[in-house]
Amino acid sequence: MARPIWTPDAVESLEAIAEYIARSSPGYAGPFLARIVDATEMLEEFPWAGRTVPEFHVEAFREVIFQNYRIVYEVLDGRVWILLVVHGAVDLPAQLRKRGIAPS
Secondary structure, three states: OOOOEEOHHHHHHHHHHHHHHHHHOHHHHHHHHHHHHHOOHHHHOOOOOOEEOOOOOOOOEEEEEEOOEEEEEEEEOOEEEEEEEEEOOOOHHHHHHHHOOOOO
């Protein structure tokens, strides 16, 4: 399988996380984001490794948990699409609906 593809929404969510972390720990933001990205690299070979998103119960709609963050992705047409990265305390269904990417 190919390397995971980061959607614009996913990149935007990473940038927001970086900005938030940089407010209190500027030197920690970059390495932390690199570790989030690293957590998705295994999806290249094992796209089904993450669990299904419990709020939706759709087989192709999955997530990888990294510390307090949920990395939401979809396996579609033989590719892994990283859709969003959110803190675990955030209402994930609302965030996905807001962006028009919640599964039906």
